[in-house]
Amino acid sequence: MADLSDYQIDWNGFLFGAGTSYELVRLDGWIDSPGLTNGSAPRTARHGSWPGGMRGQARTVTATLEIAAGEAMGEAIRALRAATPIVRSAVQAPLAIRCDGETLVVGAQFAGRVVPIDQPYSMGYAPKAVLQWFCADPRLYEPVEQSVTIGAPAGGSGGLAYPLAYPLVYGTAPVPNTATCVNTGNAETNPVVTFIGPLTTPRLVNSTTTRALVFDLDLDDGQTLIVDTDRGTVLLNGTTDRRNTRSNLGVPIEYFELDPGPNDLSLLAEASGPGAQATVRWKSASM
Template sequence: MAGEFVTGPGLIQFRDLVLGPDPLRWRGLEGWQELPSSDDASAPRSGQHGTLPGPLLAQARTVTLDVLMRVAGDPGAVVDRIERATALVDDETPLVVWLDSRGPRMVFGRVVRCRIPVDRAYRIGTVVGIPIQWSCSDPRRYGLAEQSAVTGLPQAEGGLTFPLTFPLDWGTPAVSGTLTAVNSGYAPTSPIVEFVGPVDTPAMVRLSDGTRLEYDLVLGAGETLTVDTRSQSVRLAGADRLYTATSRSVPEEWFRLEPGATDLAFRAAPGSTDPAASMTVRWRSAYW
């Protein structure tokens, strides 16, 4: 679990490396509490002063940590821990930082720089100024807790059965087929959606404006279609199904949960009403 050893303010964890208590303390953190660089798509006005405001698209976030190592005696074992945790890998890993009363937040990054100075103090276990630097392709910081909500397809209420018997049986309760996702942060976040069959042409619709993700396929009972809007992937049993997006579906990367509450609906082709079908939405609150 990401951040399992981050139990209070002042602690930082990357993989199994925990920074804060001895023997590894940190002295400075750059690139964490600042806006990432951005690309400005504004265009000059024709015949007027100024520009036409365009979207601001955040670039990758770079985080740099300044570490101090203090070991009583030979530093080899501690240095080995640092080198193992900062080895070059292609995949991004959670970097969890807890600074203050707001609790821990994390980014997904990979180490691109680590330098352990070797001088006369190294042999006695004191090393000052160990820079560790991460490159984070997604510049947003996230809450640790992944939230989720689930709903089935819309179902009408069963109603009373005649002739009446007592006590009254009102039948199966109605299902609206909607859910609410709350992003408690102040940056848009990219959800993961799981459609579970049996369902024909599963779709997720944002009720505020009708924006949808919709796929032209039939899911059998228990089959799961997973849509990751961050990585723009659509997979069924590990196979790519991105090509099944309908003409009414927006590109996956465009479907984001803005700060606050977003009402979403699970919809399908007419006649597809099996109560066993479901839609699960998973997300983390996001912060710049």
């Protein structure tokens, strides 16, 4: 992604806005809130509704540009067309926009282009082009990814020995290691969590949201379990699907989020060894 100046747009490596032949005239759908889905349900025996949560719908971003390229107008329009093809696949590309000193990024698909060829254009006046992007995820992300690493639970020893003998000695439980992840935006964000073995039944607990990820498997020394809570994927060593190891003691993968502000995370396991840890990566999100 380019180092943007104010009122510039970087679409998949192509630059619009200040300092280019494509001056930004108007931007809609960027810092506006997206459409909302209201989870409220009507009350059956009285007025009103049972209040439900609000969820953001897909975001549509529309940019109005004035193409000021002088004698190179045709070349500028051809370059614009080449940079905004209609792609049949569902693959998204980064759309980054900087306004008032703040750069935010969203995954987007190009959704439309209007470049009017009218009488003023034929007389040499700069035409206004309208470009549109569809953003399935309405959250706007900080461009810089943050990360923390949480070490294996410390201490813990002993346990019941059989045959039982009185007085019983129960041993001590391991103390979880913790770290704080700060989401500086105003919307929940979904992290990517990488567990590194040796770990037995790894668990990551967000005590701020009281939600946890729990997996019923053993990770050998150096093995990784990569959990993408946005895509809902669980990959052993980055390749083998292990989503079926998710335990019902934790939440569904997509429900594990970082709330706005600080989130206190702890790594737990039934057993762990030297080098065991969890790495959490995230981008702060706003809506």
